Every structure is written in C-alpha cells, then in structure tokens.
Amino acid sequence: MAGDDNAFGELIEDYIAECLPLAEQVGDAFVQLERRWREGDGGDDLLAQLKGRLHTVKGNSAMMGLAPMQTVAHALEDLCAVLDAERALGGDEVGSLLVRGSGLLIDLIRTAAKAPKPKPAEQFVKRVRIFLDRTRSKRTTSKRPGLLLERRRSERGTAEPATEAGDSSSSVVRVDFRRLDVMLEVLGESLIEQAAVAEQYRMLVRKLGPTNELVDLDRGLVALQKTMKRLEGILMETRLLPIAGVFGRFPRLVRELAEAKQKQVHVVTTGGEIPLDKAVLDRISEPLVHLLTNAVVHGIESPEERARAGKPAEGTVSLRASSESGRVVLRLSDDGRGLDDSRILAKAESLGLEVQSSDTEQVRSLIFLPGFSTAEQVSSLAGRGLGLDVVANAVHELGGTIAMESRPGQGVTFTLSLPVTLAILRSLIVEVDHERYAVPISHVAATVRTEPDTVHQVNQKGVALWRGNLIHVSDGGALLGTGAAANTSRRFYVVISMGSRTRGILVDRLIGHQDIVVKSLDPAVGRPEVISGTTILGDGRVACILDAGRILDQRMSA
Amino acid sequence: MSAAPGPRGADSLLRFADELQRLSVAGEAPAPGPELHLVTFALDKEEFGIPIAQVREVIRVGEITRVPQARQHVRGVTNLRGRILAVVEIRTRMGLSVAELTPSSRVIVVGVHDRTLGILVDGVSQVVKLPAKTVAPAPEEVLSSSVDYITGVARWNSRLIILLDLEKVLLLRD
Numbered sequence: 001m002a003g004d005d006n007a008f009g010e011l012i013e014d015y016i017a018e019c020l021p022l023a024e025q026v027g028d029a030f031v032q033l034e035r036r037w038r039e040g041d042g043g044d045d046l047l048a049q050l051k052g053r054l055h056t057v058k059g060n061s062a063m064m065g066l067a068p069m070q071t072v073a074h075a076l077e078d079l080c081a082v083l084d085a086e087r088a089l090g091g092d093e094v095g096s097l098l099v100r101g102s103g104l105l106i107d108l109i110r111t112a113a114k115a116p117k118p119k120p121a122e123q124f125v126k127r128v129r130i131f132l133d134r135t136r137s138k139r140t141t142s143k144r145p146g147l148l149l150e151r152r153r154s155e156r157g158t159a160e161p162a163t164e165a166g167d168s169s170s171s172v173v174r175v176d177f178r179r180l181d182v183m184l185e186v187l188g189e190s191l192i193e194q195a196a197v198a199e200q201y202r203m204l205v206r207k208l209g210p211t212n213e214l215v216d217l218d219r220g221l222v223a224l225q226k227t228m229k230r231l232e233g234i235l236m237e238t239r240l241l242p243i244a245g246v247f248g249r250f251p252r253l254v255r256e257l258a259e260a261k262q263k264q265v266h267v268v269t270t271g272g273e274i275p276l277d278k279a280v281l282d283r284i285s286e287p288l289v290h291l292l293t294n295a296v297v298h299g300i301e302s303p304e305e306r307a308r309a310g311k312p313a314e315g316t317v318s319l320r321a322s323s324e325s326g327r328v329v330l331r332l333s334d335d336g337r338g339l340d341d342s343r344i345l346a347k348a349e350s351l352g353l354e355v356q357s358s359d360t361e362q363v364r365s366l367i368f369l370p371g372f373s374t375a376e377q378v379s380s381l382a383g384r385g386l387g388l389d390v391v392a393n394a395v396h397e398l399g400g401t402i403a404m405e406s407r408p409g410q411g412v413t414f415t416l417s418l419p420v421t422l423a424i425l426r427s428l429i430v431e432v433d434h435e436r437y438a439v440p441i442s443h444v445a446a447t448v449r450t451e452p453d454t455v456h457q458v459n460q461k462g463v464a465l466w467r468g469n470l471i472h473v474s475d476g477g478a479l480l481g482t483g484a485a486a487n488t489s490r491r492f493y494v495v496i497s498m499g500s501r502t503r504g505i506l507v508d509r510l511i512g513h514q515d516i517v518v519k520s521l522d523p524a525v526g527r528p529e530v531i532s533g534t535t536i537l538g539d540g541r542v543a544c545i546l547d548a549g550r551i552l553d554q555r556m557s558a
Numbered sequence: 559m560s561a562a563p564g565p566r567g568a569d570s571l572l573r574f575a576d577e578l579q580r581l582s583v584a585g586e587a588p589a590p591g592p593e594l595h596l597v598t599f600a601l602d603k604e605e606f607g608i609p610i611a612q613v614r615e616v617i618r619v620g621e622i623t624r625v626p627q628a629r630q631h632v633r634g635v636t637n638l639r640g641r642i643l644a645v646v647e648i649r650t651r652m653g654l655s656v657a658e659l660t661p662s663s664r665v666i667v668v669g670v671h672d673r674t675l676g677i678l679v680d681g682v683s684q685v686v687k688l689p690a691k692t693v694a695p696a697p698e699e700v701l702s703s704s705v706d707y708i709t710g711v712a713r714w715n716s717r718l719i720i721l722l723d724l725e726k727v728l729l730l731r732d
Binding site for chain 1: 620621623624625626627628629632634635636637640641642643644646673675728
C-alpha cells in the first residue's frame with residue numbers, strides 16, 4: 001500500500017509540475033485578454049493558445065481523477081469557445097469570471113497533493129452556467145452556437161493533444177531539481193578538494209623548489225582547474241530558469257488586489273527572459289509579492305485621488321529585470337503617492353533614533369529596520385513600511401541588496417540586486433588576527449596596501465582618502481570582534497562598495513581569490529549581522545563569509 | 559514482517575546485540591527493570607551523562623572557527639566531513655570556565671529534534687547501562703531556576719553521574 005501511495009505522490013508531483021505553469025499562463029493570458037478588450041482588440045491569438053492549455057489541464061486532471069480541476073478547466077474552456085464564436089461577449093463581466101476561474105484553478109492545482117475541496121469548483125461552474133444560459137438567448141438566434149460548440153470540442157479532442165505532444169521535443173529530459181542540488185553539492189566538494197590539492201602543491205614547491213615534476217603537476221592542476229570551471233559553468237546554466245516563471249503570477253495577483261481595493265492597476269513586466277538560479281527564484285518570489293502588494297495597497301491611489309492629482313485613473317506597477325555586471329537587478333516601481341520623508345523622520349525621532357535629515361539615503365534606509373516597519377503608526381501615516389524588514393532580510397539572505405527611491409506624488413522604486421546563483425561565490429579570502437574570512441568579490445571595489453599615515457583617526461574612527469573621496473575605514477578586528485587589541489598597523493584594507501556606499505575594512509593579509517561553496521549558518525549559532533554564511537576552505541577549515549551588503553547598509557561603526 | 563534494509567537494519571542489529579548482552583548477564587545480575595543507556599563525559603572533575611539515543615558520534619576536536627556575533631555559549635563551527643557543525647561550549651553554559659583544548663578533549667555530536675550539534679567536552683569516559691532505580695533527583699539546594707537542565711543524579715558502582723536534559727542545556731527551546 002505504502003508503495004502505491006508513493007507512486008501516486010510522484011504522479012501528483014508530475015501533475016503539478018506540468019499543469020501549474022499552464023494554469024498560470026492561462027491566468028496571465030486572461031488578464032491580458034481583458035486588457036485587450038478594453039482597448040477594442042478581440043485577442044484572437046490569445047484565445048487560441050488558451051484553449052490548448054486548458055485542454056491539457058483538463059485532460060491531465062481527468063487522468064488523475066481530480067474532478068474539481070477538471071470541471072473548472074472545462075468551464076473555462078466553454079467560456080473560451082463561446083467567446084471564440086461571439087466576440088461581442090468579451091467584456092468586464094466575462095473577464096472577471098475568467099480571471100476568477102483561472103485563479104481558482106491555480107489554487108486547486110497548487111494544493112493538489114491534499115484532496116481538493118469540491119465546493120468552490122462547484123460554485124464557479126454554476127456561475128459559468130448561469131452566464132452561458134443568460135447569454136444563450138442572444139446567441140441561438142444568430143448562429144446556433146450550441147451545436148457549433150459541441151462539434152468544435154469533439155474536433156479538438158483529437159487534434160490538440162497531438163500538437164501539445166509535438167511541443168516536447170525528444171531531446172528534452174525532465175530532471176528532478178533535487179538531483180541538480182546533489183550534483184552541485186558534489187561539485188562543491190570537488191572544488192574544496194581541488195583547493196586542498198593546490199595548497200599541498202604550494203607547500204611542496206616551498207619545500208623542494210620548482211622541480212620538473214612539480215612543474216608538470218602545476219600544469220595538470222591548472223588544466224584541472226579549467227575543466228572544473230567549465231563543469232561549474234555548465235551545471236550553473238542547467239539550474240537557470242527565466243525569471244518570467246515568477247513574474248507570471250503577478251498580473252493576476254495585482255488584478256485581484258486592485259479589485260478588492262477598488263483601484264485600477266496595470267502591471268508591466270520586462271526582462272522576463274533573464275535567467276536566474278532556480279534556488280534564487282524560489283526564494284525571491286515571496287518578497288516580490290510583498291513589495292507588489294504594498295505598491296497596490298498603499299502606493300497606488302484611488303481613481304478619484306489620482307484624478308485630483310492629474311494622473312490617469314489607472315495606476316501602473318512595473319517590474320523590470322535586467323542583467324548588470326553579473327548580477328540580476330529587479331526594479332519594482334509604482335506611480336503612486338510616494339513616501340513622505342518628513343513622516344519617516346518624525347517617526348524615527350519618536351523612536352529615539354539619531355538621523356541626519358539631510359541624508360535622504362539614510363532616512364530611507366530606516367524603513368527596512370525591524371522595529372520601524374512593524375510600527376503600526378508608520379504604515380498608516382506614511383502608508384508604507386509594512387514588513388519591509390522581512391523583505392530586506394530575505395534579500396540579504398540571498399546575498400542581495402535592496403534600496404528604495406521615492407518621489408512624493410510620483411511613486412516609489414525598489415531596486416533589488418541579486419546574485420544569479422547562490423551556491424558558488426567568487427570571493428576574496430582575507431586574514432584578520434589569524435582568522436580567515438571570505439569577502440564576496442561582487443562587493444569588493446579594491447584592495448589597498450596601507451602605508452604609515454594612510455588611515456587617519458577622526459573622532460576615533462578611521463578615515464582614508466580613496467580615489468579622491470574620504471571613506472570610513474574600520475578595523476577588521478573590531479568589526480568582527482576578534483578580541484585582539486585595536487590594531488591600526490594592518491597591512492591592507494579592502495574597499496567594499498554597493499551603490500553609493502563605500503567602506504574600507506583593515507585586514508592583515510590577502511590570501512587570494514577562490515570560488516567558495518556557500519553553506520548556510522546553523523541557526524543554533526545565532527544571527528550574526530556581519531556574517532552571511534560559512535564555507536570550507538582548501539585546508540579543511542571553516543571560514544565565515546562577510547555580509548558586505550549588510551555591513552554597508554547598516555552603517556555599523558567600528 | 560520483512561526486515562527493512564538500510565539504517566533500520568543497523569537498528570535491529572543493535573537491538574539483537576543488546577538482547578544477547580542482556581541474556582548473557584542475566585545469570586549474574588538478576589536485576590532487570592528499566593535501564594538507562596548513557597554516554598558519559600567529563601567536565602572538570604565531574605561526570606555527566608546523556609542518553610545514548612541522542613548521540614550520533616564522538617569526534618576528536620578539529621579546527622573550530624569562531625563566528626563573530628555568535629550566540630552565547632557557542633564555541634564556533636567545525637568541518638564534519640564537509641558539513642558545518644555548530645559546537646556548543648557546554649562548560650560556560652554550566653557556569654564553568656572556557657574549555658582548554660587537551661588531547662582528551664572531544665566533540666560529542668548530538669541529534670535533538672532533527673538538529674545536529676556538537677558539544678565540546680573535556681573527555682568522554684564511556685558508554686554505560688545502569689538501572690533506572692540508581693537515579694535520584696538532585697538535592698533541591700543545588701538547583702535553581704537557571705539550572706533546570708539537571709534531570710537527576712545516578713549513583714552507580716561508586717560513581718556519581720549527573721544526568722542532563724540536552725534540549726534544555728543546549729537552549730533549543732527558544
């Protein structure tokens with residue numbers, strides 16, 4: 001019996017994997033269709049695609065004995081067929097029905113592993129029947145579409161599965177993503193072992209000098225390194241998925257939210273083809289939903305308020321993805337009311353925070369602070385700040401950064417910069433008081449050798465002139481709490497930077513560049529602010545990874 | 559019932575070994591009754607015991623990396639065959655001084671509620687099996703609200719073994 005259950009579980013997993021994206025595409029297309037109708041376009045091409053997808057979902061659901069999904073897909077298919085025959089029916093009423101139905105279908109499929117409740121599906125199907133009956137009188141007089149409908153459906157019954165099957169080329173293999181995770185883990189171990197061999201090699205050279213054998217060994221090691229690098233690249237590519245997979249559900253989500261709040265909001269997404277590691281995609285989806293919800297609920301004004309401000313009644317939320325110097329940058333903007341700096345400032349003062357009102361960037365970074373964002377007063381006053389610390393934490397955990405820009409009356413833009421992949425991080429290894437740390441290369445702007453008098457003390461804080469600007473240089477030992485006495489005679493400082501923020505960190509030695517395999521930190525250790533994770537170095541020792549983004553964000557002083 | 563392969567097989571082997579041992583000693587020590595199966599370790603001069611069911615393995619102390627801003631009583635992290643293991647400084651947790659590493663120092667890898675942690679001890683004495691009736695509650699005077707992790711004291715073969723509640727001593731309920 002248990003065996004059967006497992007087999008069924010796997011089938012369900014396959015079912016969800018196949019049908020959920022289809023249903024999401026359907027939901028997305030309905031929202032588009034509705035839009036096109038408003039613009040006076042019939043959306044014929046969309047309807048044709050939709051029917052094929054719904055048909056596949058219906059067929060798969062029937063095969064799995066999932067009646068609610070089957071009937072909902074069937075009802076949606078009927079609606080599409082009627083629309084196909086009678087374009088004039090397209091409008092707000094049927095649009096709302098379609099969007100609601102696809103939402104229901106998506107929810108049902110997503111939770112298919114638990115026995116689905118039949119009630120909502122029944123209710124929806126009933127509403128579709130009522131709609132079809134009500135509009136039938138008009139239709140029968142013109143073209144007898146009832147008959148037409150039946151015929152079309154029977155034709156499609158044989159034709160469409162064939163085209164669907166034709167889509168999946170025989171050179172494509174479906175692989176459980178967990179297998180890719182295991183492959184990555186094994187690759188990570190090989191990288192560590194490779195680093196260990198390289199370290200042994202260096203020791204041998206120091207001991208024996210460059211003998212012929214060692215020169216050969218070096219050549220072999222370099223070749224191995226290149227091959228490993230290629231393998232890493234290929235595996236990373238295998239894990240990439242277009243970000244459109246996450247964007248797909250947003251139009252529907254925004255539409256539902258807007259309807260609930262009686263607002264008109266339109267979503268624009270660009271850059272859906274940009275690839276991201278699936279692990280990053282999975283973890284960025286929720287924070288984006290959070291920001292999007294904030295934008296619709298708090299950012300975009302009611303149509304009346306917008307009219308008074310001289311804006312179009314329909315607000316716009318745009319989500320743009322782009323590739324920028326090896327990272328993926330997401331910009332989420334709304335054209336709503338924007339944030340009021342003076343109110344944030346007032347709130348900060350009431351919380352006893354010391355803020356320089358002239359530093360707008362500092363003012364804005366406040367909204368990501370935990371105590372700040374959960375304060376109810378702020379969310380009602382400024383209309384924002386709800387749970388932004390949660391979003392910021394999720395982004396930081398991914399090794400990303402988040403920034404906010406706001407223009408009162410014109411809207412807010414959140415900019416998220418994310419690594420394309422999580423697992424392997426090119427890093428600079430440094431040593432501070434005999435402890436080794438990895439600094440992600442993506443945040444390293446420069447390394448500078450210190451001379452006497454490079455770092456000055458201003459108000460007991462280190463300051464240095466770097467590329468014409470004065471930057472704060474902290475002592476690595478103090479920042480990381482190594483316990484050693486403050487040391488201003490360290491030989492290097494590493495300049496970390498992100499956006500306009502720059503900071504130096506004094507270290508004793510620069511060990512070198514290394515691709516490190518990120519291992520998350522056990523929560524039992526606590527939640528250090530300066531560390532984002534750990535890794536195993538070539539000599540088998542564990543090193544902590546500096547959370548450069550957070551060190552820059554939080555203006556930690558040391 | 560067919561014996562399942564894999565880890566469960568190892569379990570049943572252990573049970574079988576236990577059974578054998580029980581049968582072989584039955585003649586000389588006719589004291590069945592409930593028993594406790596413990597791993598004992600030393601901190602300073604005292605001996606402590608934790609249930610063997612919670613012990614995964616005992617390892618020599620490798621390089622332990624300090625983690626900045628770590629929680630109190632966390633010594634650091636170490637490499638356990640490619641996995642990162644957090645190591646708890648159980649000595650400071652129990653009000654003793656920070657451990658000095660000696661050749662007899664060990665890390666006991668324990669599993670509590672799906673979590674795997676290491677605890678740094680001065681030395682591991684042995685695995686013992688003792689009758690539950692040798693355990694008495696610790697004198698009330700030695701306990702306090704902050705010392706709630708001692709479940710009892712066993713007097714056995716002229717030894718005194720302090721029994722610990724791992725979940726409490728590792729502060730896992732937070």
